[in-house]
Amino acid sequence: MRKLLNTVYILQEQAYLTLDGENLVCKIDGETKLRIPFENVENIVCFNYLGCSPALMGKCVSKTIPINFISPQGKFLAKVCGETKGNVFLRVQQIDKFRAEGLLLTQNTMAAKFSNCRQLIRRTLHDNAELREDEDIQKVLEVLKEGIDKVYEAKSIEEVVGIEGLCAKNYFSIFNKLITNKKVDFEFQLRTKHPPLDPVNALLSFVYTLATNEVAAALETVGLDSYIGYCHTLRSGRSSLACDLVEEIRCIVERFVITLLNLKIVGEKDFEQKISGAVWLNEDGRRKVLSKWQEKKRSTMTHPYLKQKIPRGLLPYVQSNLLAKYVRGEISTYPSFLLK
Structure with a gap:
């Protein structure tokens, strides 16, 4: 996981993102590797296979934080976001x-x-x-x-x-x-x-x-x-x-x-x-x-x-x-x- 310009990049292909209160949590093989408060996040870009929890997606939508899913080869797959205004x-x-x-x-x-x-x-x-x-x-x-x-x-x-x-x-x-x-x-x-x-x-x-x-x-x-x-x-x-x-x-x-x-x-x-x-x-x-x-x-x-x-x-x-x-x-x- 890397944080640049308030964007979080998930580079580990086996990482899984989940929600813990007001924190974004990154887990690998069930072990918590990193947690970041949502107030410090503007955008999330995932290059991983496992994705993230529905609870995290709901939280990000409520805070208008887009989650972008990119294949490990760099192809854009999908985006989860709230209002598009x-x-x-x-x-x-x-x-x-x-x-x-x-x-x-x-x-x-x-x-x-x-x-x-x-x-x-x-x-x-x-x-x-x-x-x-x-x-x-x-x-x-x-x-x-x-x-x-x-x-x-x-x-x-x-x-x-x-x-x-x-x-x-x-x-x-x-x-x-x-x-x-x-x-x-x-x-x-x-x-x-x-x-x-x-x-x-x-x-x-x-x-x-x-x-x-x-x-x-x-x-x-x-x-x-x-x-x-x-x-x-x-x-x-x-x-x-x-x-x-x-x-x-x-x-x-x-x-x-x-x-x-x-x-x-x-x-x-x-x-x-x-x-x-x-x-x-x-x-x-x-x-x-x-x-x-x-x-x-x-x-x-x-x-x-x-x-x-x-x-x-x-x-x-x-x-x-x-x-x-x-x-x-x-x-x-x-x-x-x-x-x-």
Whole structure:
């Protein structure tokens, strides 16, 4: 059990939540592990299988404390809550805030994305001295640095998106050099999405999808509408706000993919090519990636804003919570995630 920003996260899959007077109680195998007074709780997010007692659900409904049930893999399952008027007001505030501050939010998000890309490249250079003088890599580092300045000079969201497209093209032009294990079975040429046309693109697309779904689930737990974004245009069936927030954490996905390839955790036999030319992970490949992604989510990191150690799997929930606080006016600025 972790408590961050007045939200309680139940991470132990065999935990069971119950009620004891005015306290939330967490039990594992019948033994009480922790109790928290309800007055200190605003939201509960459960990643456990066993759930919670009906008495606790009734208490939370009476106190308008939502209980969110998420699968251990990060898929949103259900929410137990009382009256929904709070979420209605929050969503109205969300629309108003994004209309008024959409450009600034987009600028901050893209600046954070470029900074995080630079950090990812620098990490590779730190571990591989032979790449430190590579002219192409140094050029991309400079393009990304200039991109951070340019987004804040932009006068519209469309202009920022155009700068992002140019930076992304340059970034992926040297992505193959970050795959430093020369025994990897395949190479990355350029980013292809719909559909992915090589194994590296297939990996990127698959894990981007996992991350986006996890962010969408996190947004649901704080009452924000994941379909109303500030950067990505509205499109029926697309979680635009989840796509916005994923931009900040794409670096984690990309570092994860690079690690899978450099350690040869996945190989040529884990992919299949369709008649159309699309390349997808096969069943064994998906199983490997999902297993390693779950391991990654259990590893810890120090959150740059909270200055606390958290499991990486909680990062989407922390960022969603911070965004909700910004929308409600509880904090003056939404702190985009910056890789340290």
